[in-house]
Amino acid sequence: MGIGLDLPDEVYGFGSWLLWVLATRATAVVDETFAVGPARPSRHYGIVDGHPVPTPSLVAWLLTAAEADLPVYRLAQRDSRLYERQKVLRTIVSRAIGGEPRLFKDSWLLDLAAVCGLGQAELDLLYRCRGEEGYMVDPDALRAAIAKTLEARPAGNVELRGKYVAERDLTVTQYLQERGPIVTSLFQLPPDISDFTGRNLMRDEVLSLLRTDSEGTHAIVISSIAGAAGIGKTALAVHIAHKLASYYSDGQLYVDLRGAGDDRLDPLAVLGEFLRALGLEGRSIPDDMDERSRLYRAGLAYRRILVVLDNAASEAQVRPLLPGSASCGVIVTSRRRLAALAGSRIYSLDVLGQSEALDLVRKICGDDRVNEEPDAARQIVELCGCLPLAIRIAGARLAQRSHWRIGHLVDILANERKRLSALKVGDLEVRSSFSLSYDNEEGEVRRLFRLLGLIKTVDFAGWVAAPLLNCDQGTGEELVDRLVDAQLLDVTGRDAAGETRYRFHDLLRVYARERLAEEEPPESAATSERRLIAAYLRLAERSYMRQWPTGLRPEVRPSPRWP
Helix, strand or coil, rough: CCCCCCCCCCCHHHHHHHHHHHHHHHHHHHHHHCHHHHCCCHHHEEEECEEECCCCCHHHHHHHHHCCCCHHHHHHHHHHHHHHHHHHHHHHHHHCCCCCHHHHHHHHHHHHHHHHHHCCHHHHHHHHHHHCCCCCCCHHHHHHHHHHHHHHHHCCCCCCCCHHHCCCHHHHHHHHHHCCCCCCCCCCCCCCCCCCCHHHHHHHHHHHHHHHCCCCCCCCCEEEEECCCCCHHHHHHHHHHHCCCCCCEEEEEEECCCCCCCCCCHHHHHHHHHHHHHCCCCCCCCCCCHHHHHHHHHHEEECCEEEEEECCCHHHHHHCCCCCCCCCCEEEEECCCCCCCCCEEEECCCCCCCHHHHHHHHHHHHHHHHHHHHHHHHHHCCCCCCHHHHHHHHHHHHHHHHCCCCHHHHHHCCCCCHHHHHHHCCCCCCCHHHHHHHCCCCCCHHHHHHHHHCCCCCEEEHHHHHHHHHHHHHHHHHHHHHHHCCCCCEEEEECCCCCCCEECCCCHHHHHHHHHHHHCCHHHHHHHHHHHHHHHHHHHHHHHHHHHCCCCCCCCCCCCCCC
């Protein structure tokens, strides 16, 4: 460890050694720092026998000066950018001193050595201590060790002025005792699903993205998974997060933001819970959103933590919860594509393929039953529209009733009026999952959704919204787009005329017809249907007229047209 270090027996651990070294081996520079600039207020230092004792705040100011390549006295200029950086560093240094020494970077030790004139013996000591288990600072032992060392090796003679010295004792004692418990690991993920099936390509892409080395960049990696109700977004996100546990070795934060319902979480409350998980006590958590966000980002800085924000309602709900350090990764799930979330990679999740859906049935209710009735098992998959939630419920019902033939459940699901009622087991239900998306939309959007249930074709063009609602075409197509955004309609492509085509998922069509029967007055539904037929007649008439030269057109029977 070098020659000339008289190491006190009372001091153990990196945090104590760091404060001891700065107080007793670089006192002239430390005294000067305390005598000027923003390091002057009493919260940044304590006094032992007339000499200043460094605190985490002072260490952060020294590192700030080194990073900005400024002499210590320039800190007196109170540059706001320096203050923001010092806040971040102070949080990390506090944790390093308080029991997590590996957070203190090699470059920071070299910076302190340069600013404070530390020798190789001091550096060797700090490097060695940082690699060992961290110990909480014992303020009384540190006070005694500093006083003992200063008595044998007097510090520089710098006069400390003002009331700060007179009114405060060893502030480092107070500062460290105010901190909450040290949290070295955070594992908040729900359990992984043992029968997780499919999604291999998307899973591998997201894993590759979130394992990207962040060295040399300041941007966090955000993966956003979007998809309809029951499509399996949460299952995929949790499955991926478990596979990344060793890469994000400092832990994982998880929250269900409840974005699809009326009880969505306020990001202010979520930040409070995250800060408590990071070790802050309630009285230390500020009330202001911006202050909580800054403290949260500082707590995650330079740590390898994965943040999973499940079931987000909007970008505004997500932004305050994003880390600021490139060492962290983020997975967001939402029923909407969060396109305004800067820097995110969006993945759109679709239903399972037929073979994957059949594999899921096998995993839930057993190979033997599927092998006995393979055709019936395929019909179950088709009647569920390959929707993971519906297949899981159907498989669970078969597992629950081992005496049922698979064909019996097929007969139940084949009845469209009973299908959604049959897709319920325990607390899992397809209808309630759809209802969260439907109820979250405005009145005209909901009305269009249920009126589209009148259409018997597989797909349709966006212009049909106008006659159904008796509105102009622009308004109708805008409402169709809102249904797409809410994952209540799918886009299938374009037709020969260049019109975008839309379709319902099979189960969503059943749900739309349920809503139509329960919420739309029969006369209103009939009027909308007549307008739609009249619009089709108008379109057919215009097409027909183009096929015939003037004077050769056959007589067209009069009937209502729209518009």
